[in-house]
Amino acid sequence: MIKVVRGNPTPEELAAALAVVQARAAAAEDSPSGAHEPAAAWADPARVARHSMPRPGPQTWSRTYWPA
Template sequence: MTIKVVRGNPTPEELAAALAVVRARAAAAAALPSGAPVPRDSWADPARIAGHRVPRPGPTAWARTYWPS
């Protein structure tokens, strides 16, 4: 496995941390039995945002576009 730093000047500790994450993800993917469905990343799951209330147009709608209720 080769990792190339394209920008910046990471410290050896930062490179070690990044490599540990990449290797852990690769090991977890390799541990799945063949043919098993790949677990979906929670950030990509549409159900994550389905329960949120969408602001309706009105005089106070701008105030609800950022702050959760």
């Protein structure tokens, strides 16, 4: 049951909110319990270590941020 606590929504606004709630509930039923969504590629810690670290030397400090 959904209860409007504050405000006075129009019937169209209430119908839109209920449609969103129903769509989210249907999506939750479709996914298996305990299943996690795959992490985005930008969140993968392995992407940080794709390039080798610079070798020690006099110019190493200038190459520590930009991979070769």
